[in-house]
Amino acid sequence: MKPLDHLFRPIDIGTMEVRNRIMMAPLSTHWAPDDGHVTQQLIDFYEARAAGGxxxxxxxxxxxxxDHPYWKRSLGLWSDDVVPSFRRLADAVHAHGAKLAVQLLHPGPDAHSHLKGLRPIGPSAIRCKTNGQISRELAADEIGRIVALFGEAARRAREAGCDAIHLHAAHAYGLLASFLSPLRNKRADAYGGSMEGRMKLVVDVMASMHERAGRDFPIIVRLSADEIVAGGQDLREVEMLAPLLVAAGASALEVSAGALPELDGRVIPYTGTALGLNSRLAAAIKAVVDVPVIVVGRINTPQIAGDILARGQADMVSMARALLADPAWPLKASRSTTTAFTVSPRRSSRAAITQTS
Ligand SMILES: Cc1cc2nc3c(=O)[nH]c(=O)nc-3n(C[C@H](O)[C@H](O)[C@H](O)COP(=O)(O)O)c2cc1C
Structure with a gap:
């Protein structure tokens, strides 16, 4: 099999069957109104990528x-009112045979909560360099409310017809990653200290999502396999963490690296850094788990994407800017493989891929 052919093999993530191994990574457009619902502009944006294969x-x-939106004009799964708009998005994506996961991203200490007159919340009171504010340490009895919010959001995603949840827990950024990271979590209670303590919020959140959305609703967890900052999570720790997250119900892991804001040029790698720069980290995580491992970070040519899969470093590739630049990247890539496919323009909820050779 040629390296590129690996890209177009289907893959199962838990109960979700995906037609190929190309994932569009989350890309905040800030095209949502402040009430969090999906606009027609967003539907058009994602539908073009679904049609592109x-x-x-x-x-x-x-x-x-x-109370803590990600940022201005960002999506929110905080109310049943938004469900119909997410359903329109899911229908539009499904009509082209693609699957849709919603990223749940609680901004935690990185929130711009002052927009609502609130202080950002986090594991500990720390000055957060991304927004210049000092976060408020969540009291132990407040954590249950946060956990329940994730469960309700997952239920809404499923009711809207979405296929999975993508859980943001990477880059020492946002609430979940801030609990995971020793850079930000200075707690002495059950949610801090050891790795098991720092991961407890993520585990509780996944249990809540399973309870409200169903155990069979896939959860993909986005992680930094190495924060690459002194005192942060390193690969050794994440190699121990990854199997525990799988045991707690993760259906797949997406491997990124770096911490914000110190390594913003690593989290969204600068032009000029190596292509596929996280693939070795992904291979290390893949060696310790038995669920699909997805890798993100400067994967923008079919050759590098196919090579990563052919070498067995990851099971799927995730791309943000390549798909921002060219919605039809997958279809174009498929033209140079032996298993090229086309996507039927017919609007149907069934997967509409035709093998052309
Ligand atoms: C404009 C922009 C918006 C992004 N928004 C998000 C986001 O909402 N959530 C997230 O986890 N990552 C976000 N990212 C990071 C990407 O998902 C991805 O990890 C990063 O861009 C590296 O992948 P790439 O080299 O394929 O672009 C964003 C990146 C860009 C460039």
Whole structure:
């Protein structure tokens, strides 16, 4: 099999069957109104990528907490009122045979909550360099409310016809990653200290999502396999963490690296850094888990994408800017393989891929 052919093999993520191994990584457009619902502009944006042949679309970060939106004009899965708009998005993506996951991103300490007259919340009171504010340490008895918000958001995603949740827990950014990271989590209670303590919020959140949305609703967890900042999570720790997250119900792991804001040029790698720069980290995580591992970070040519899969470093590739630049990247890539496919323009909820050779 040629390396490029690997891209167009189907893959199962839990109960979700994806037609190929190309995922669109979350890309915040800030095209949502402040009430969090999906606009027609967003539907058109994602539908173009589905028509362009991508297997799985992860739509941009949606906060589960209306008190703490991700940022201005961002999605929110905090109310049943938004469900019909997410359903229109899911229908549009499904009509082209692609699958849709919603990214749940609680901004935590990185929130711009002052927009609502609130202080950002986090594991500990820390000055957050992304917004210049000091976060408020969540009291132990407040954590249950946050956990329940994630569960309700997952239920809404499923009711809207979305296929999976993509859980943001990477880059020492946002609430979940801030609990995971020793850079930000200075707690002495059950949600801090050891790795098991720092991961407890993520585990509780996944249990809540399973309870409200069903155990069979896939959860993809986005992680930094190495924060690459002194005192942060390193690969050694994440190699121990990854199997525990799988045991707690993760259906797949997406591997990124770096921490914000120190390494913003690593999280969204600068032009000029190596292509596929996280693939070795992904291979290390793949060696310790038995669920699909997805890798993100400067994957923008069919050759590098196919090579990563052919080498067995990851099971799926995730791309943000390549698909922003060219919605038809997958269809164009498929033209140079032996298993090229076309996407039927027919609007149907069934997967509409035709093998052309
Ligand atoms: C404009 C823009 C918006 C982004 N928004 C999000 C987001 O909402 N959630 C997230 O986890 N990552 C977000 N990212 C990071 C991407 O998902 C991805 O990890 C990063 O861009 C590296 O992939 P790439 O080299 O394929 O672009 C964003 C990146 C860009 C460029």
């Amino acid at each position: 991508v297997g799985l679309i992860v739509c941009e970060g949606a906060s589960p907490d209306c």
